[in-house]
Amino acid sequence: MVLSLLITWMVVLKMENLVEAALSLRPKAHLNATAARIGLDKLDETFVNTQKQNEEAQKKLLAYVPDQNYLIVNTVGNNFRLMNKNQMVREGICSTGSYTVLKVDDKKQWTFKTPRGMFKVLNKVKDPVWKKPDWAFIEEGLKVPSANHPSRFEYGSLGDYALYLGQGYLIHGTLYKRYLGMPVTHGCVRMGDEDLEAVFKAMKIGSKVYIY
């Protein structure tokens, strides 16, 4: 009797698994309804048409892969891959957004994260100058200067090259090479000198950058 009640309890607990097991004993799906929908006499024709449609769809999909070099940035693992078609040209580590929220008050705050999605290289600059935004001063406990105050312009901190992605986000170099591979930036993508040079040379204005 105890065993019987125990089995009952086990059945109730494992009901879903038992149902799954029982379902596997049922005959698989029938083909009849599909055959009736298409009509057996039209099956060959429909088969060929569908095959053609699939080939076209496949071509359309392939057209989404850029013809020229493109860059894939992984913000989770802080690494990148430089690609040509489906071949990897170069890979390496980088640094992306730290996910720090710098809070001034309830109304004013910045979240330092790298945006995700597809971007295009809008501009390429050698020896870039960093025009420090407001948060760079607030973060250091300094007063925010006027828009074009000389203290906003910093030379050398972005490395030798910069690729502009829009909305203030760049791919650039860094003075803090020991932090490469870690999420430490304010949203930009930082690379080591050699990687940056290779990426700068390989990517043209208009080249695509995929960030995930």
Place this chain on the structure above:
Amino acid sequence: MNKNNQFRSDDSGEEISPATSGSLTGLKIFLQYFLRPKTFVLFMVVALLLPILLIVYSIIIPVGRYQAVPWSGLQTDSLQAEVKLSREEKQLVASFIELEKEKIFLNNRLQLAKQDSIYLVLDMKDSTINLEIKGVVVRKNRIIESRMSNRFDLIDHENLIPWLKKPFTLEKALATIPKAPIVVVQAPKDTIEAALQAKKPEPPQTTAVFFTFYFDRNLVLEIDQIDPPDEEDYEQIKDYRRQRKLENHLTFWQKINLVRHADQKMKIRLVVSEDDARSIYRAVPMNTHLILRW
């Protein structure tokens, strides 16, 4: 015995209250009735039959009657059609079905390629779960182990078409890790406070990654990391599993009626590497889409 003493002793010498005495009498009456041969046999029969009745009523009968429809919003008029197929015709229809599934898969990818968001492409044939942006595979994740619900094999192709025809949309997620490792820092008042706040960046934590994505149309995707978790992560994993249990919780009666319920969960369980699991969970937005092929 003292007159004022409201308790009397039983044979063992221990004192028992009138209430206990009452329940003992009740028990005696019950046992006298229960131990009658007829009653006892009847009880034993019912007790022994209980699991059998339960299995028959809640598993065998419902599974036998089960109409494989993954989502109640489907139109399935043509399912009633009766066509006799030869072996060759069966093979041709089967390959056509594969072709049509491929068409749906490609069309869904094309549809999502037009959008800006990151989406998932789960290809069980290829054993991959990829991240794509605008038609470009940005990360290929290899599936190490997988298990699909047996319901998938039972769904008629005519039911599958409307179910698969558009990408699935993520509605809810449960996980052992946060979506974004956000740290809130109060802006320093001056340079002294800023200097005190400044700290060396630390590499990201490597906690165990287990998560469940609940998509629309009853598709559930459970992803576990293959790597054994550290002991310190056990509590977090336990908590996640508890939450998942609550999410999947069904009452006894719901369990009994499970197979007859129109909208049943279509579960897929995947095991991937920790790195892949983390990338998938962190990279996709909370309203991401998924395309499925098997």
